[in-house]
Amino acid sequence: MSGRPARCSGPPDDLRFEGKTMRSSRLVIAFLTVLLCVGAARGGGDAAPYLEKRLAMVRDQIESEGISDPRVLGAMREVPRHLLVPPEYRPMAYEPRPLPIGEGQTISQPYVVAFMTEILRLKPGDRLLEVGTGSGYQAAIAAKIAGEVFSVEIFPTLADRARRNLEFLGFRNVTVRQGDGYYGWEEKAPFDAIIVTCAGGHVPPPLLRQLRKGGRMIMPVGGPFLTQNLVFLEKDADGALSQRNVLPVAFVRLLGH
């Protein structure tokens, strides 16, 4: 079941009022107005400017670059990326670049997120493991399509923040854990798909073990900053692995993988 982000720009759905006296009506209207403002302030708004930027992002950076999976495009249109980056970077949230999120980590540029999601061929009901929660954006995108997303983040501050943000946005099918993603999440294995969002020098053997037969995995592999390639792996019905480089990328490297 896909999560739906809460509507942040309006009053709670369960708010009801019956027409009473004029004074009561005015009080209620005032109350609603206050709630409206609080809701808008709290959510950052899925306000019109950000929505427009998001739609333009999908049109100009993703669709035009060859991403065609309607579920991926839909997810990219819906997930408020700007709410998952630090406030000082919100004006840049929909630009075609990665952005810092703290702890020396970054949120990937929108195209790469879309590319990695599309190539995994996620479908409803899939169980996805994400290594490197970071901002939670990739998990949110995947959660709009897959059944369940299990995400591991090694830095406690990032894990806490991502968990809070994803809960606030109403993603009920994402579980975030703080830990060493190199070892995957054995208790929740096997996974239909695995996505690793930080570059490493090799594909961790535990992750390969936790990928079910028929599963897909994508990970940036390579050396120092700006020399990695996205490696796509598939495990066939016999458990044999095939791999191919699909895209040169620029990922911040996590030494632990």
Place this chain on the structure above:
Amino acid sequence: MVTDARYGQVVPAVFLVSAASLANEIFLIRLLSLRFWPHFVPLIVSQAMLGFGASGVALHLLRPRIAKKPKPVFAWVVILAAPSFELVFRASQHVPFDPFLLLWDPSSWPAFALFFFLLAVPFFLAGAAVGISLSFPLGRAGVLYAASFGGTAAGAVLALPAFRLVPTELLLRVPLVLGLLASAFVLSYPHRRFRAGRVLFAGLSVLLFLVPPVSLLLSPYKDLAITRRLPAAHTLSVRAGMTGDFRALYAPGIHYAPGLSFRFEGEIPPQAALFADGELRGIVPREGGKNPPAYLRYLPRALPYRILRRPAVVQFSLRGTEGILMAAGNGASLVTVVEPAVEYVRMIEHDLSAFSGGMPPGLRLEIRKEGGRNFLARRGRKYDIVELSDVSSLTFSSLGIHATGETYLLTRQGIRDALARLTDRGVLAVSGWLKSPPRESVKILRTFRAVIEEGKGSPVSARFIVVRGWGSFVAVARRDPFTPGELAAAKRFCRDTGFAMVWPEAGPPTGSRNPEEAGFREAVHSALTGPPDGSSGEGLFDLRPVTDDSPYFHRFLRLRSIPAFRRLLGAQWFPFLEWGIVFLALSLVVSVMLAAVFLLLPLVFSRSGGSGGPPVVIYFSALGLAYMLIELTFLKIGILLLGAPIRAAAAAIGGFSLFSGIGSAVSGKWESPATMRRWVFSGIAFLAAAGFLLLFHGAPYLLAMEEGGRYLAFLAALAPVAFLMGMPFPAALSRMTVANSAAIPYAWGVNGFFSVAGASFASVGSLWIGFHATVVAGGILYLLAGTLYLRLESGTSSVP
């Protein structure tokens, strides 16, 4: 001409503040490499150096005011300079700019501008001190200029032992001490009465010693910074020296095995990570010395060990203990590791011995603490495997710029020397990350092929094996074709690991492979069977073998390809740039822009028009540019001969400063136009070429000499030209002082700025036109300056 007879105060102050300034520059290279990446260093240090030029401009603009009291102003500038080296660096750490955003977000540029403006302040003050002493003047120009040069040389000499004796966080205390010593000479200058204000300020500067040392704020994207944040990370060892700041960290979250086969199903043992200037340098598996970990047999680099039995191995660059353990675990009979970073070697051998379990028992191991080309030149023992693992790690740099760093091991001459150290069955082995489109892999294959083809006539293609792993490649090559048994062993390795044998071709027809793999196979096929000079099918990248004349293996960029990148790849073009090239270009552009601003600005605001006119501008610009072109080219060839960048930098900068200082001191006797034009300017052009040619073409002989002999030869080659290069500037100043001195600060500023631009031009020249052409360009500029020497007097204007 007004001259102050108290040389005892001014000259030592100039000497010491110059020493402090140069020491600060060298320390900034280390500190900024550690805080950021080496790519930033040339840009930032160049901008800091602009402080010298800005001081000249300020002197020009403020000349009437300074002229009322030049001696107290000189004293205060020296006193202010002392604490500035450390205070400014501390302040710069708190400027909130994110290097990650610089190339994408113009709104981050103002913070960056503030950052490098701050770093320019100490150089501004030091330059102002020297400039005031020269332009007013407070002593004889030749002596003061000699003091400045001599101080610079002393600063270079002092910096070297400081790296080893002083913790990195305390390095800036060295220029502080030098600055305070300079201050002591001017506390009572000029009337030998101590001034309360000066004493108080100098006293406050002394209190800096009570402040805790600078806590370096590393960029959050540095390997060291990221690893420090891993849960339970802690430091095992810290050492520092000329060749770097080395640190070893352990964290349970470190799992490093580049290109590991997915057929490996075991566990990677706990690892310590080793960092050089904050970047990953090597890995030490825990207890690996007692039992080499099994995963090492599943790395692409293990290929040569599967082909040859009980090989004698030489490895260039000590990457922790992994390389040694891989050799030991694969049955090597002997391992020699060539590593010039002495402190790094000591860290591994002593500080980490308990963690590593020592070295494998029974292994014949030798670690040679010298440069790679020095080792190869000695023509000693022969080896079965010459291992150049991880091509990217073999970059040296005169200024810490990886992508624009010198790679003397990977030139045709370097590979030729390596080939000469192989036994009859021996192989060259190289590995690295596989970029898409392939670059390094193809370039090294072409280099190997170019050298091997100089020998016997059997098909070159039969002498190569190329294997592709996870985003990585490994290639082995030898003089004679591989035997069927050896090829079978390589195929078994590929079968066991799941890696793909790319050459000789194996597996299903090309059409069934994915485009990326097919592209790599095609590139390898072209490199090994195409035109030998690599002149066809190169496309967007420059993949020709490099030579010692331009030893920049990692320069792949063709400037004319940039529009094609953007056209083909749209917004995804960025990963194809090398950041070293980008920052070098930025450095050049920004230097030229600021130089233009500071050249135009005084002309706009100066009422007296005391810039001296075009002869002065061109003369001093040519001197500044030419000096750097020649000095830095000598420095770069010094890296080859002396084996490490800092040694070369100290010898070149120190040697040029020292001998130019001597030349400056005696320049008064050579000032006549006839002498200058016949002997000095022509002599510089001739001796620059002669000295460079001696070092470059004598390298095969010099490299085999002991270290002391190489230093002597290097200094002997540069001494004559450096001696003469010290004369044109003070000789010209003397002529201008006779006519009038109004233009001297402007000349100082112009010279300073073109010195900065010259540093970038020298790097650009080395990259694209080679060392020979760069030195010739420097000589031509000195000849041009010679034609203008006579016109300096007529170009100056009257004192206001």
